[in-house]
Amino acid sequence: MTATLAPPLSARLALTPETTRAGLLDGAWWPRSRDLAAELPSLVDALAERWGRVTRATVNPGSWPVVPHKVAVPGHTVHVGWFTEQDPDKVILLCYAVGRCDLLVVPPGTEPGAAARLMAAAALPGGVRTAGVLMSDEAATGPRAARDARGGEDTWETDGGSTPPPSPPSPHPVVGARMIPLRGNPRR
Template identity: 30%
Template sequence: MTLTPPSNITYEPRVALKAHATTNDHIDGAWWPHSSQLESEIRDLIETVSERINPVVRVVFHENDWVHSLSRIQVDNHLIRLDGYRYWPSGVVKLRGTNDKQALTIMVIPPNTSTPAAATILAAASNRRDNSTVGELMELTSVR
């Protein structure tokens, strides 16, 4: 079942980021979208990270994690490539800026995750001392 938020309701983005981006492919934070509709959800995430990456020019994700149809979207007069890959790790999105030094690796918490479980993951993923993998973070709450 795909959860889709009604278009007339505005939601606050549910994102928690580490204070500073990691220097490798460790998780920089977590995001708990309201649905699996990539084109509608990604805009809020991009706005949330705009102080760290501006503009975001590319979003990389596992192609089966999201319902999507567009290969590009426009946000604030910037064209953003949406690149879904079969071999990209599930549960992770990578936001890239105009160079490779501008990048964030963000864990995606499934939309149907309970509030207490998502809160636990958001807190752990944004802890600067936490170097957990996506799998380890999901195990914190026995979410699979």
């Protein structure tokens, strides 16, 4: 009796449409595990037609338990580097056809609704939010958004209003980005 290997699962991706409106991210990737050597081949394969041959990838080592120096992918090897300064929620890919591609990495255990929101936000053409901002926004508003969609109430509204919830940053009037007050000298 011979064992047959199951075909590799395709990468879960959301990519920005091909437009001239460049954003901070080129889309999002939702890997099934934190095993970079197992996940990277399906990502590289899925991107090959649109972005060409991926030759290098960089990640933050805090997000991946093991960061191999090289990962074998169909037809070639991808060299992997790591930088602690890189956003832990992003993978950077270097490709022959387009140069650099930045993807939000949605954590493998993310609830499907939250993953869908994150992937859609990362794939907006001309998006001005970084991977870290998208993740923190989802952490701050995701459960509340899900509760509101079900018709739930805030506890502040039902406990007599003892402590009001913190107000979110106000939207920027021009680009829709959230403005966050900075500490220190505002005249810089």
